[in-house]
Amino acid sequence: MSAENPAAPTVTESAAPRSAAPMWIIVVTLLLLFLGGYYFDQHSGWFNAKVYAPYANAEKLNSFQPQSGETQRIARGKFVYDSVCGICHGADGLGKPGQAPPLAASEMVICKGVSRLAHIPLAGLNGPIKVCGKDWSLSMAAMGAALPDEDVAAVLTYIRTSWGNQAGPVTADDVKKVRADMGRNAPALTGVQLLNLPE
Numbered sequence: 463m464s465a466e467n468p469a470a471p472t473v474t475e476s477a478a479p480r481s482a483a484p485m486w487i488i489v490v491t492l493l494l495l496f497l498g499g500y501y502f503d504q505h506s507g508w509f510n511a512k513v514y515a516p517y518a519n520a521e522k523l524n525s526f527q528p529q530s531g532e533t534q535r536i537a538r539g540k541f542v543y544d545s546v547c548g549i550c551h552g553a554d555g556l557g558k559p560g561q562a563p564p565l566a567a568s569e570m571v572i573c574k575g576v577s578r579l580a581h582i583p584l585a586g587l588n589g590p591i592k593v594c595g596k597d598w599s600l601s602m603a604a605m606g607a608a609l610p611d612e613d614v615a616a617v618l619t620y621i622r623t624s625w626g627n628q629a630g631p632v633t634a635d636d637v638k639k640v641r642a643d644m645g646r647n648a649p650a651l652t653g654v655q656l657l658n659l660p661e
């Protein structure tokens with residue numbers, strides 16, 4: 463008996479036909495790669511730090527964004543505070559023992575008028591003062607004298623509205639006026655002289 467069974471069906475394996483990728487796909491892919499590369503070259507700045515600076519973090523970026531007047535002044539004020547004042551008075555406004563008195567809840571910061579307060583960064587402050595019921599006798603240079611009116615106004619607005627302080631804003635005009643009244647190179651004030659100024 464033969465092993466072959468003429469009645470058995472012949473099985474043919476189905477296989478996907480292989481053929482080369484069509485030329486147009488290769489051309490389109492190369493074209494897209496080229497266009498992508500060109501776009502990257504024109505728009506990326508090639509990851510140069512100068513292109514992305516000074517946006518080191520979201521907070522900093524935010525301080526450069528256009529905002530409504532008040533929010534903008536406070537964001538700017540925080541930026542100035544952190545770069546100029548915070549090192550002594552602390553990021554939390556609580557001051558540092560032996561270095562600087564607190565600004566949070568300080569009667570010199572949250573007072574009604576802003577003229578006396580504006581004298582402090584513009585002229586400097588020396589010798590005995592009382593802040594939040596505690597005695598201090600240190601010395602602060604005119605840390606704001608070299609800043610533009612807008613920045614002094616911004617930083618004072620920031621300290622008047624932060625850490626629980628709820629006092630009104632300070633405008634660049636307020637600062638300008640105090641600067642004009644003071645005259646150039648005014649000597650640092652003592653606590654007594656400061657308290658004798660109208661609020």
Ligand code: HEC
Pocket residue numbers: 543546547548549550551561562563564565568569570571579582583587588589590591593598599600601602603605606617618621653
């Ligand atoms: C180098 C440290 C230092 C820096 C920086 C500094 N201060 Fe002062 N600040 C002092 C000291 C010290 C006193 C207290 C002076 C005294 O005892 O007479 C003071 C006092 C004050 C007071 C009055 C007292 C109080 O606590 O309310 C205010 C307001 C103030 N500083 C605001 C500022 C602002 C705004 C800036 C930034 C523009 C600034 N300071 C930067 C050290 C500093």
